[in-house]
Amino acid sequence: MGFLRLFFTSALLYASLLPGDCITGGKEAKAHSRPYMASLQLGGKHQCGGFLISSQWLMSAAHCFQDDTGFKVVLGAHSVSQPEDTKQTFDIAAYYPHPDFSTENYDNDIVLVKLNQPVTETAAVKPVKFQQAGGTDPATNAEVDTAGWGANSWGQRLDQLQELTITMLPRHRCNSYGVAFTDNMFCSAKPRMDTCDGDSGGPLLYNGIAVGITSNGGRSCGSTRKPGLYTIISHYSDWITSTMTK
Template identity: 35%
Template sequence: MVFICLLLFAALLPCLGHSASINVGIVNGTEAEPHSRPYMVSLQENGKHECGGFLVSENFVMSAAHCWKNGVNLTVVIGAHDLDNYNYFRIPVKFYHVYPGYRRLKNDIMLLQLEKPVQRSRTVEWIAIPKTNKDVEANTICSVAGWGKIAFEGPYSSRLLEADVSVIETETCKRDWGNYFSESNMMCAGSGRGFCQGDSGGPLVCNNIAVGIVSFFENGNCDKPTVPNVYAKISQFLPWIKEIINDLQ
Protein backbone atom coordinates (compact mmCIF):
# COMPACT_ATOMS: atom_id res chain seq x y z
CA MET A 1 0.00 0.00 0.00
CA VAL A 2 1.26 3.47 -0.86
CA PHE A 3 1.20 5.93 2.01
CA ILE A 4 0.53 9.59 1.42
CA CYS A 5 -0.02 12.32 3.93
CA LEU A 6 -1.81 15.61 3.63
CA LEU A 7 0.49 18.53 4.40
CA LEU A 8 -1.07 21.78 5.46
CA PHE A 9 1.28 24.74 5.73
CA ALA A 10 4.13 22.27 6.21
CA ALA A 11 2.33 20.58 9.10
CA LEU A 12 1.87 16.84 8.67
CA LEU A 13 -1.65 15.67 9.26
CA PRO A 14 -2.37 12.07 10.28
CA CYS A 15 -1.46 9.59 7.56
CA LEU A 16 -4.12 7.83 5.61
CA GLY A 17 -3.74 4.57 3.73
CA HIS A 18 -3.07 6.88 0.84
CA SER A 19 -2.07 10.36 1.88
CA ALA A 20 -1.69 13.58 0.05
CA SER A 21 0.63 16.52 0.40
CA ILE A 22 -0.58 20.03 0.56
CA ASN A 23 1.82 22.83 -0.18
CA VAL A 24 2.91 20.77 -2.96
CA GLY A 25 7.21 22.49 -6.03
CA ILE A 26 7.60 21.62 -9.58
CA VAL A 27 9.75 18.53 -10.05
CA ASN A 28 11.83 17.91 -13.20
CA GLY A 29 10.58 21.19 -14.64
CA THR A 30 12.23 24.30 -16.06
CA GLU A 31 12.06 28.00 -15.28
CA ALA A 32 9.06 29.62 -16.93
CA GLU A 33 9.54 32.53 -19.28
CA PRO A 34 9.06 35.55 -16.98
CA HIS A 35 5.39 36.59 -16.87
CA SER A 36 4.35 34.00 -19.46
CA ARG A 37 1.75 32.83 -16.93
CA PRO A 38 0.34 36.17 -15.72
CA TYR A 39 -2.57 34.42 -13.99
CA MET A 40 -0.26 32.74 -11.43
CA VAL A 41 -0.31 34.04 -7.86
CA SER A 42 1.60 33.23 -4.69
CA LEU A 43 -0.47 32.85 -1.53
CA GLN A 44 1.62 34.07 1.38
CA GLU A 45 1.40 34.15 5.16
CA ASN A 46 3.58 36.75 6.88
CA GLY A 47 5.53 37.28 3.66
CA LYS A 48 6.28 33.58 3.17
CA HIS A 49 5.08 31.58 0.17
CA GLU A 50 2.64 28.86 1.21
CA CYS A 51 0.64 27.87 -1.86
CA GLY A 52 -0.05 28.70 -5.45
CA GLY A 53 -3.26 30.00 -6.94
CA PHE A 54 -4.54 31.60 -10.12
CA LEU A 55 -6.67 34.55 -11.14
CA VAL A 56 -10.03 33.60 -12.65
CA SER A 57 -11.48 37.12 -12.73
CA GLU A 58 -10.56 40.64 -11.67
CA ASN A 59 -11.94 39.93 -8.20
CA PHE A 60 -11.22 36.24 -7.55
CA VAL A 61 -8.33 33.83 -7.16
CA MET A 62 -8.91 30.07 -7.26
CA SER A 63 -6.82 27.71 -5.15
CA ALA A 64 -6.97 24.50 -3.11
CA ALA A 65 -9.12 24.60 0.02
CA HIS A 66 -6.38 22.94 2.06
CA CYS A 67 -4.19 26.02 1.53
CA TRP A 68 -6.12 28.01 4.13
CA LYS A 69 -6.72 27.43 7.82
CA ASN A 70 -9.50 29.32 9.57
CA GLY A 71 -8.03 32.35 11.33
CA VAL A 72 -5.00 32.65 9.05
CA ASN A 73 -4.70 35.79 6.94
CA LEU A 74 -3.30 35.14 3.48
CA THR A 75 -1.97 37.77 1.09
CA VAL A 76 -2.24 37.33 -2.67
CA VAL A 77 0.91 38.21 -4.61
CA ILE A 78 0.23 38.99 -8.28
CA GLY A 79 2.49 39.89 -11.19
CA ALA A 80 5.42 37.90 -9.81
CA HIS A 81 8.08 35.73 -11.43
CA ASP A 82 10.98 35.85 -8.96
CA LEU A 83 9.64 36.10 -5.41
CA ASP A 84 13.04 37.41 -4.26
CA ASN A 85 12.75 40.35 -6.67
CA TYR A 86 9.79 42.07 -4.94
CA ASN A 87 8.68 43.53 -8.27
CA TYR A 88 5.06 42.55 -7.71
CA PHE A 89 1.81 43.58 -6.01
CA ARG A 90 0.25 42.39 -2.76
CA ILE A 91 -3.52 42.30 -2.30
CA PRO A 92 -5.32 41.32 0.93
CA VAL A 93 -8.08 38.72 0.86
CA LYS A 94 -11.54 40.08 1.62
CA PHE A 95 -13.31 36.74 1.97
CA TYR A 96 -12.46 33.03 1.80
CA HIS A 97 -15.07 30.99 -0.06
CA VAL A 98 -14.30 27.35 0.78
CA TYR A 99 -16.43 24.78 -1.03
CA PRO A 100 -19.09 23.63 1.48
CA GLY A 101 -18.34 19.95 0.87
CA TYR A 102 -14.59 20.21 1.44
CA ARG A 103 -13.24 17.35 3.58
CA ARG A 104 -9.49 16.77 3.59
CA LEU A 105 -8.84 15.30 0.13
CA LYS A 106 -12.39 15.72 -1.13
CA ASN A 107 -13.69 18.82 -2.95
CA ASP A 108 -10.36 20.62 -2.54
CA ILE A 109 -11.29 24.00 -3.97
CA MET A 110 -11.77 27.56 -2.73
CA LEU A 111 -12.22 31.04 -4.14
CA LEU A 112 -10.44 34.01 -2.60
CA GLN A 113 -12.31 37.27 -2.98
CA LEU A 114 -9.82 40.13 -3.29
CA GLU A 115 -10.03 43.42 -1.38
CA LYS A 116 -9.89 45.28 -4.69
CA PRO A 117 -10.09 44.31 -8.35
CA VAL A 118 -6.85 43.71 -10.22
CA GLN A 119 -5.98 45.61 -13.36
CA ARG A 120 -4.96 43.75 -16.51
CA SER A 121 -1.37 44.34 -17.57
CA ARG A 122 1.58 42.57 -19.18
CA THR A 123 2.21 40.74 -15.91
CA VAL A 124 -1.35 40.34 -14.60
CA GLU A 125 -4.21 38.51 -16.34
CA TRP A 126 -6.81 35.92 -15.44
CA ILE A 127 -7.17 32.52 -17.07
CA ALA A 128 -10.26 30.84 -18.50
CA ILE A 129 -11.89 27.88 -16.76
CA PRO A 130 -14.11 25.21 -18.37
CA LYS A 131 -17.60 26.21 -19.47
CA THR A 132 -19.06 22.70 -19.35
CA ASN A 133 -18.58 19.58 -17.26
CA LYS A 134 -16.53 17.68 -19.81
CA ASP A 135 -13.51 15.54 -18.99
CA VAL A 136 -10.10 16.12 -20.56
CA GLU A 137 -9.06 13.15 -22.70
CA ALA A 138 -6.35 10.84 -21.40
CA ASN A 139 -2.84 11.47 -22.78
CA THR A 140 -3.57 15.17 -23.34
CA ILE A 141 -0.37 17.12 -22.68
CA CYS A 142 -1.03 19.86 -20.14
CA SER A 143 1.19 21.93 -17.85
CA VAL A 144 1.61 22.84 -14.21
CA ALA A 145 3.63 25.64 -12.58
CA GLY A 146 4.61 26.85 -9.14
CA TRP A 147 7.15 28.17 -6.65
CA GLY A 148 7.26 24.99 -4.56
CA LYS A 149 10.09 22.61 -3.78
CA ILE A 150 12.14 21.15 -6.65
CA ALA A 151 12.58 17.91 -4.67
CA PHE A 152 10.98 16.55 -1.50
CA GLU A 153 14.09 17.30 0.57
CA GLY A 154 15.08 20.26 -1.60
CA PRO A 155 14.62 24.03 -1.38
CA TYR A 156 11.68 26.08 -2.56
CA SER A 157 12.14 27.86 -5.89
CA SER A 158 12.07 31.66 -5.81
CA ARG A 159 11.41 31.68 -9.56
CA LEU A 160 8.32 30.26 -11.21
CA LEU A 161 8.95 26.77 -12.58
CA GLU A 162 6.79 24.85 -15.04
CA ALA A 163 6.50 21.33 -16.42
CA ASP A 164 4.46 19.47 -19.01
CA VAL A 165 2.41 16.57 -17.69
CA SER A 166 0.18 14.01 -19.36
CA VAL A 167 -3.41 13.40 -18.26
CA ILE A 168 -3.77 9.85 -16.92
CA GLU A 169 -6.69 7.51 -17.60
CA THR A 170 -9.35 7.55 -14.90
CA GLU A 171 -9.13 3.78 -14.44
CA THR A 172 -5.42 4.07 -13.66
CA CYS A 173 -6.11 6.80 -11.10
CA LYS A 174 -8.78 4.67 -9.44
CA ARG A 175 -6.53 1.62 -9.38
CA ASP A 176 -3.55 3.49 -7.90
CA TRP A 177 -5.43 5.63 -5.38
CA GLY A 178 -8.36 3.39 -4.47
CA ASN A 179 -11.02 5.03 -2.31
CA TYR A 180 -9.07 8.27 -2.05
CA PHE A 181 -9.76 9.03 -5.69
CA SER A 182 -13.15 10.39 -6.73
CA GLU A 183 -13.90 9.94 -10.42
CA SER A 184 -16.51 12.69 -10.35
CA ASN A 185 -14.43 15.52 -8.89
CA MET A 186 -10.76 14.55 -9.33
CA MET A 187 -8.37 13.93 -12.20
CA CYS A 188 -4.72 12.96 -12.30
CA ALA A 189 -1.63 13.56 -14.40
CA GLY A 190 1.99 12.47 -14.35
CA SER A 191 4.80 11.41 -16.75
CA GLY A 192 7.68 11.72 -14.28
CA ARG A 193 7.10 15.43 -13.79
CA GLY A 194 4.74 17.24 -11.51
CA PHE A 195 4.34 19.06 -8.25
CA CYS A 196 5.78 18.98 -4.75
CA GLN A 197 5.38 20.90 -1.48
CA GLY A 198 4.48 24.55 -2.10
CA ASP A 199 2.74 24.04 -5.45
CA SER A 200 -0.69 23.25 -4.03
CA GLY A 201 -3.49 25.39 -5.40
CA GLY A 202 -1.87 26.04 -8.76
CA PRO A 203 -3.70 25.23 -12.00
CA LEU A 204 -3.43 22.26 -14.33
CA VAL A 205 -3.60 24.04 -17.69
CA CYS A 206 -4.75 22.28 -20.86
CA ASN A 207 -5.08 24.24 -24.11
CA ASN A 208 -4.88 27.54 -22.19
CA ILE A 209 -7.75 26.58 -19.86
CA ALA A 210 -7.36 25.85 -16.15
CA VAL A 211 -9.00 22.43 -15.76
CA GLY A 212 -7.58 21.23 -12.44
CA ILE A 213 -6.22 22.44 -9.09
CA VAL A 214 -3.05 20.94 -7.59
CA SER A 215 -4.31 18.87 -4.65
CA PHE A 216 -2.24 15.90 -3.43
CA PHE A 217 0.60 13.51 -4.21
CA GLU A 218 2.37 10.47 -2.79
CA ASN A 219 3.75 11.42 0.61
CA GLY A 220 7.51 11.83 0.72
CA ASN A 221 7.91 10.94 -2.93
CA CYS A 222 7.39 13.82 -5.33
CA ASP A 223 10.83 13.13 -6.91
CA LYS A 224 9.97 9.76 -8.47
CA PRO A 225 6.30 9.13 -7.75
CA THR A 226 4.90 5.64 -8.16
CA VAL A 227 1.34 6.94 -8.48
CA PRO A 228 -0.04 9.93 -10.44
CA ASN A 229 -0.49 13.39 -8.94
CA VAL A 230 -4.10 14.30 -8.20
CA TYR A 231 -5.99 17.49 -9.05
CA ALA A 232 -9.44 18.78 -8.15
CA LYS A 233 -11.55 18.77 -11.33
CA ILE A 234 -12.74 22.37 -11.82
CA SER A 235 -15.60 21.53 -14.20
CA GLN A 236 -17.35 19.58 -11.44
CA PHE A 237 -17.73 22.76 -9.37
CA LEU A 238 -18.99 25.15 -12.06
CA PRO A 239 -22.46 25.84 -10.53
CA TRP A 240 -20.86 26.80 -7.19
CA ILE A 241 -18.14 28.89 -8.89
CA LYS A 242 -20.68 30.79 -10.97
CA GLU A 243 -22.89 31.43 -7.95
CA ILE A 244 -20.01 32.91 -5.92
CA ILE A 245 -18.62 35.05 -8.73
CA ASN A 246 -22.00 36.21 -10.05
CA ASP A 247 -23.15 37.27 -6.58
CA LEU A 248 -20.47 39.94 -6.66
CA GLN A 249 -21.54 41.34 -10.01
Protein backbone atom coordinates in the same frame (compact mmCIF):
# COMPACT_ATOMS: atom_id res chain seq x y z
CA MET B 1 1.34 19.66 -2.40
CA GLY B 2 -0.72 18.13 0.38
CA PHE B 3 0.95 15.62 2.72
CA LEU B 4 4.35 17.34 2.24
CA ARG B 5 5.25 15.38 -0.85
CA LEU B 6 9.00 15.61 -0.48
CA PHE B 7 11.84 13.22 -1.29
CA PHE B 8 12.97 12.25 2.20
CA THR B 9 14.43 8.91 1.09
CA SER B 10 16.91 8.21 -1.67
CA ALA B 11 17.33 11.93 -2.29
CA LEU B 12 20.67 11.59 -3.98
CA LEU B 13 19.43 8.87 -6.31
CA TYR B 14 16.35 10.81 -7.35
CA ALA B 15 18.32 14.03 -7.82
CA SER B 16 20.69 12.29 -10.19
CA LEU B 17 17.75 11.21 -12.35
CA LEU B 18 15.89 14.49 -12.53
CA PRO B 19 16.43 16.70 -15.59
CA GLY B 20 16.62 19.95 -13.67
CA ASP B 21 16.78 21.54 -10.24
CA CYS B 22 13.16 22.66 -10.31
CA ILE B 23 9.64 21.45 -9.46
CA THR B 24 10.34 17.77 -9.96
CA GLY B 25 11.45 17.68 -13.55
CA GLY B 26 10.21 21.06 -14.75
CA LYS B 27 12.00 24.25 -15.75
CA GLU B 28 11.99 27.93 -14.94
CA ALA B 29 9.15 29.76 -16.70
CA LYS B 30 9.78 32.81 -18.83
CA ALA B 31 9.27 35.76 -16.50
CA HIS B 32 5.63 36.89 -16.37
CA SER B 33 4.56 34.51 -19.13
CA ARG B 34 1.79 33.21 -16.84
CA PRO B 35 0.15 36.45 -15.67
CA TYR B 36 -2.66 34.65 -13.85
CA MET B 37 -0.35 33.01 -11.29
CA ALA B 38 -0.77 34.06 -7.66
CA SER B 39 1.44 33.44 -4.64
CA LEU B 40 -0.37 33.10 -1.29
CA GLN B 41 2.09 34.29 1.33
CA LEU B 42 2.43 34.42 5.10
CA GLY B 43 5.08 36.73 6.52
CA GLY B 44 6.46 37.25 3.03
CA LYS B 45 6.96 33.52 2.45
CA HIS B 46 5.17 31.56 -0.24
CA GLN B 47 2.74 28.94 1.09
CA CYS B 48 0.38 28.00 -1.73
CA GLY B 49 -0.45 28.92 -5.30
CA GLY B 50 -3.60 30.25 -6.86
CA PHE B 51 -4.73 31.74 -10.14
CA LEU B 52 -6.67 34.83 -11.14
CA ILE B 53 -10.03 34.10 -12.79
CA SER B 54 -11.53 37.63 -12.85
CA SER B 55 -10.58 41.15 -11.83
CA GLN B 56 -11.19 40.41 -8.13
CA TRP B 57 -11.36 36.63 -7.74
CA LEU B 58 -8.82 33.82 -7.41
CA MET B 59 -9.22 30.07 -7.46
CA SER B 60 -7.05 27.87 -5.24
CA ALA B 61 -7.12 24.69 -3.14
CA ALA B 62 -9.36 24.59 -0.07
CA HIS B 63 -6.79 22.67 1.97
CA CYS B 64 -4.47 25.70 1.84
CA PHE B 65 -6.92 27.50 4.13
CA GLN B 66 -7.17 24.87 6.88
CA ASP B 67 -4.56 26.23 9.29
CA ASP B 68 -4.03 29.92 8.58
CA THR B 69 -6.09 32.27 6.43
CA GLY B 70 -4.23 35.56 6.88
CA PHE B 71 -2.59 35.39 3.47
CA LYS B 72 -1.31 38.24 1.39
CA VAL B 73 -1.94 37.59 -2.30
CA VAL B 74 0.89 38.54 -4.65
CA LEU B 75 0.23 38.76 -8.39
CA GLY B 76 2.64 39.69 -11.18
CA ALA B 77 5.56 37.88 -9.54
CA HIS B 78 8.34 35.84 -11.08
CA SER B 79 10.57 35.86 -8.00
CA VAL B 80 8.61 35.51 -4.78
CA SER B 81 11.33 37.20 -2.70
CA GLN B 82 12.83 39.95 -4.87
CA PRO B 83 11.23 43.36 -5.52
CA GLU B 84 9.59 43.58 -8.95
CA ASP B 85 7.76 46.56 -10.43
CA THR B 86 5.18 44.16 -11.85
CA LYS B 87 4.00 42.92 -8.46
CA GLN B 88 0.59 43.76 -7.02
CA THR B 89 -0.21 42.76 -3.44
CA PHE B 90 -3.69 42.33 -1.98
CA ASP B 91 -5.45 41.40 1.22
CA ILE B 92 -8.22 38.82 1.17
CA ALA B 93 -11.70 40.28 1.59
CA ALA B 94 -13.41 36.85 1.79
CA TYR B 95 -12.77 33.24 0.95
CA TYR B 96 -15.21 30.43 0.22
CA PRO B 97 -14.05 26.80 0.51
CA HIS B 98 -16.42 24.35 -1.11
CA PRO B 99 -18.96 23.30 1.54
CA ASP B 100 -18.28 19.61 0.88
CA PHE B 101 -14.49 19.84 1.08
CA SER B 102 -13.14 16.77 2.89
CA THR B 103 -10.08 17.09 5.10
CA GLU B 104 -9.71 13.29 5.00
CA ASN B 105 -9.18 12.73 1.27
CA TYR B 106 -9.23 16.30 -0.15
CA ASP B 107 -12.37 15.67 -2.18
CA ASN B 108 -13.88 18.96 -3.46
CA ASP B 109 -10.53 20.68 -2.89
CA ILE B 110 -11.47 24.08 -4.29
CA VAL B 111 -11.74 27.55 -2.77
CA LEU B 112 -12.74 30.90 -4.25
CA VAL B 113 -10.88 33.95 -2.91
CA LYS B 114 -12.15 37.52 -3.21
CA LEU B 115 -9.47 40.20 -3.17
CA ASN B 116 -9.95 43.40 -1.21
CA GLN B 117 -9.96 45.36 -4.47
CA PRO B 118 -9.79 44.67 -8.22
CA VAL B 119 -6.42 44.13 -9.84
CA THR B 120 -4.92 46.53 -12.33
CA GLU B 121 -4.60 44.45 -15.48
CA THR B 122 -1.15 44.59 -17.05
CA ALA B 123 0.99 42.33 -19.19
CA ALA B 124 2.06 40.62 -15.93
CA VAL B 125 -1.38 40.43 -14.25
CA LYS B 126 -4.32 38.98 -16.19
CA PRO B 127 -7.02 36.39 -15.47
CA VAL B 128 -7.14 32.98 -17.14
CA LYS B 129 -10.21 31.24 -18.50
CA PHE B 130 -11.39 28.17 -16.63
CA GLN B 131 -13.33 25.15 -17.77
CA GLN B 132 -17.12 25.30 -17.50
CA ALA B 133 -19.57 22.43 -17.28
CA GLY B 134 -20.06 20.98 -20.75
CA GLY B 135 -16.54 21.85 -21.84
CA THR B 136 -14.08 19.25 -23.05
CA ASP B 137 -11.78 18.09 -20.28
CA PRO B 138 -8.47 16.52 -21.35
CA ALA B 139 -8.56 12.87 -22.34
CA THR B 140 -6.13 10.17 -21.26
CA ASN B 141 -2.61 10.80 -22.63
CA ALA B 142 -3.37 14.48 -23.36
CA GLU B 143 -0.55 16.85 -22.45
CA VAL B 144 -1.36 19.44 -19.78
CA ASP B 145 0.80 22.02 -18.08
CA THR B 146 1.07 23.61 -14.68
CA ALA B 147 3.28 26.00 -12.74
CA GLY B 148 4.23 26.94 -9.21
CA TRP B 149 6.82 27.97 -6.66
CA GLY B 150 6.80 24.60 -4.90
CA ALA B 151 9.60 22.34 -3.73
CA ASN B 152 12.25 20.71 -5.88
CA SER B 153 13.69 17.20 -5.53
CA TRP B 154 15.66 18.27 -2.45
CA GLY B 155 12.59 19.63 -0.67
CA GLN B 156 13.70 23.24 -1.23
CA ARG B 157 11.15 25.91 -2.11
CA LEU B 158 12.11 27.70 -5.34
CA ASP B 159 12.22 31.47 -5.73
CA GLN B 160 11.44 31.74 -9.46
CA LEU B 161 8.24 30.42 -11.02
CA GLN B 162 8.67 26.93 -12.44
CA GLU B 163 6.56 25.22 -15.11
CA LEU B 164 5.96 21.64 -16.13
CA THR B 165 4.26 19.68 -18.93
CA ILE B 166 2.80 16.33 -17.85
CA THR B 167 0.36 13.73 -19.19
CA MET B 168 -3.19 12.85 -18.21
CA LEU B 169 -3.25 9.31 -16.86
CA PRO B 170 -6.07 6.74 -17.07
CA ARG B 171 -8.15 6.56 -13.93
CA HIS B 172 -7.04 3.01 -13.15
CA ARG B 173 -3.49 4.34 -12.67
CA CYS B 174 -4.75 6.16 -9.58
CA ASN B 175 -6.40 3.15 -7.96
CA SER B 176 -3.44 3.01 -5.57
CA TYR B 177 -5.15 5.85 -3.69
CA GLY B 178 -8.21 3.70 -3.06
CA VAL B 179 -11.28 5.64 -1.89
CA ALA B 180 -9.14 8.79 -1.66
CA PHE B 181 -9.33 9.07 -5.47
CA THR B 182 -12.81 10.35 -6.30
CA ASP B 183 -14.80 11.25 -9.40
CA ASN B 184 -13.90 14.91 -8.75
CA MET B 185 -10.19 14.33 -9.41
CA PHE B 186 -7.81 13.93 -12.32
CA CYS B 187 -4.45 12.26 -11.97
CA SER B 188 -1.53 13.43 -14.07
CA ALA B 189 2.26 13.04 -14.14
CA LYS B 190 5.23 11.74 -16.09
CA PRO B 191 8.08 9.63 -14.70
CA ARG B 192 10.03 11.86 -12.28
CA MET B 193 7.91 14.87 -13.32
CA ASP B 194 5.29 16.16 -10.89
CA THR B 195 4.04 19.06 -8.82
CA CYS B 196 5.19 19.12 -5.21
CA ASP B 197 4.84 20.73 -1.78
CA GLY B 198 3.96 24.43 -2.21
CA ASP B 199 2.41 24.02 -5.67
CA SER B 200 -1.06 23.39 -4.20
CA GLY B 201 -3.74 25.71 -5.55
CA GLY B 202 -2.06 26.31 -8.88
CA PRO B 203 -3.81 25.58 -12.17
CA LEU B 204 -3.65 22.54 -14.43
CA LEU B 205 -4.09 23.88 -17.97
CA TYR B 206 -5.22 22.25 -21.18
CA ASN B 207 -4.93 24.35 -24.35
CA GLY B 208 -4.51 27.44 -22.19
CA ILE B 209 -7.66 26.87 -20.13
CA ALA B 210 -7.55 25.99 -16.42
CA VAL B 211 -9.16 22.55 -16.11
CA GLY B 212 -7.83 21.46 -12.73
CA ILE B 213 -6.43 22.66 -9.40
CA THR B 214 -3.25 21.18 -7.93
CA SER B 215 -4.44 19.29 -4.87
CA ASN B 216 -2.35 16.47 -3.40
CA GLY B 217 -0.65 13.14 -3.99
CA GLY B 218 1.80 10.64 -2.54
CA ARG B 219 4.56 11.43 -0.09
CA SER B 220 7.25 11.32 -2.81
CA CYS B 221 6.87 13.82 -5.65
CA GLY B 222 7.44 12.20 -9.05
CA SER B 223 6.43 8.71 -7.93
CA THR B 224 4.88 6.68 -10.74
CA ARG B 225 2.87 4.73 -8.16
CA LYS B 226 1.14 7.80 -6.77
CA PRO B 227 0.90 10.57 -9.38
CA GLY B 228 -0.38 14.06 -8.62
CA LEU B 229 -4.10 14.61 -8.02
CA TYR B 230 -6.01 17.61 -9.38
CA THR B 231 -9.53 18.89 -8.67
CA ILE B 232 -11.74 18.91 -11.80
CA ILE B 233 -12.96 22.51 -12.15
CA SER B 234 -15.84 21.78 -14.55
CA HIS B 235 -17.65 19.87 -11.80
CA TYR B 236 -18.21 23.11 -9.87
CA SER B 237 -19.63 25.56 -12.42
CA ASP B 238 -22.91 26.24 -10.60
CA TRP B 239 -21.19 26.68 -7.25
CA ILE B 240 -18.56 28.99 -8.75
CA THR B 241 -21.20 31.18 -10.40
CA SER B 242 -23.35 31.43 -7.27
CA THR B 243 -20.37 32.13 -5.01
CA MET B 244 -18.93 34.88 -7.21
CA THR B 245 -22.27 36.73 -7.19
CA LYS B 246 -22.28 37.05 -3.39
